[in-house]
Amino acid sequence: MAGVGAVYVSRRLRPRGDDAEPLPGDEILPGADVIETHETVLEAPAPTVWPWLAQMGYGRGGFYSFDVLERLAGVGISNADAINPAWQNLVEGDSVRLAEEVALVVARAEPDRCLVLSSEGGCAPAEAGMDFDFTWAFVLTPEEPGSCRLTVRERYAPHTPAARRMVWAARPVARLMTHGMLHGLRRRVRR
Numbered sequence: 064m065a066g067v068g069a070v071y072v073s074r075r076l077r078p079r080g081d082d083a084e085p086l087p088g089d090e091i092l093p094g095a096d097v098i099e100t101h102e103t104v105l106e107a108p109a110p111t112v113w114p115w116l117a118q119m120g121y122g123r124g125g126f127y128s129f130d131v132l133e134r135l136a137g138v139g140i141s142n143a144d145a146i147n148p149a150w151q152n153l154v155e156g157d158s159v160r161l162a163e164e165v166a167l168v169v170a171r172a173e174p175d176r177c178l179v180l181s182s183e184g185g186c187a188p189a190e191a192g193m194d195f196d197f198t199w200a201f202v203l204t205p206e207e208p209g210s211c212r213l214t215v216r217e218r219y220a221p222h223t224p225a226a227r228r229m230v231w232a233a234r235p236v237a238r239l240m241t242h243g244m245l246h247g248l249r250r251r252v253r254r
Contacts, residue, residue: 079101079103080102082098082216086200086214086216087171087173087176087179087200088170088177088202088216088218089198089200089216089218091179091181091183092196092197092220094196095198096219096220097217097218097220097231098216098218099241100214100215101214101215101216101238101245102212102215103245104211104213105210105211105212105213105248106209106210106249106252107209107252108205108208108210108211109175109204109205110174111252112203112211112213112248113174113203114146114151115248115251115252116178116201117150117152117174118143118147119159120160121161121162121163121165122160122163124142124150125141125143126140126142126244126247127248127251128142128243128244128247129239129240130142144251153169153172153178154169156169157169157172158185158186164187164188165186165188165191165193166185166187168180168182168183168185169181170183170198175203176202177200177202177203178200179199179201181196181197182195182197182198183196194221194223194225194226195219195220195221195230196220196222197217197218197220198216199215199216199217200214200215200216200218201213201215202216213248215241215245217237217241
């Protein structure tokens with residue numbers, strides 16, 4: 064049954080963005096060979112969306128995705144439903160935790176425009192098997208007055224064939240969680 068769910072997620076929740084569109088952060092990992100781009104239009108201007116992006120992370124605002132799935136996975140993430148001023152001062156070089164022992168580093172933070180996280184300088188336990196380089200970009204582009212497009216891009220450069228298989232095997236879960244994140248952000252910025 065799990066295989067059927069993975070096939071459904073892979074087909075139904077496929078990325079809706081253009082992997083060829085140049086985005087901030089692409090230059091950080093030019094050799095990435097696994098790229099997925101998701102996007103949605105949010106009914107809020109970029110300055111309203113940015114604070115939600117700035118506070119993302121484990122032990123902070125969470126990732127606005129599916130609380131139940133995050134709890135089932137045992138990662139202990141709580142998703143904020145309000146902006147916390149204490150989490151707004153995100154700068155390049157800061158760590159953003161994905162879980163208690165896994166962190167990415169802020170490679171670019173341009174308020175109201177883009178947040179790019181990178182595995183370069185980040186941390187993960189050796190047993191996690193994360194033998195790949197990774198960037199995760201969140202790009203805000205103004206649309207009609209009062210709205211913006213949020214583009215989320217994941218770029219992976221696996222170091223070994225086993226890491227490549229692991230990245231591809233994890234794609235359905237990553238797609239599902241990204242879908243949940245986009246939905247969660249749409250709901251939060253409409254308030």
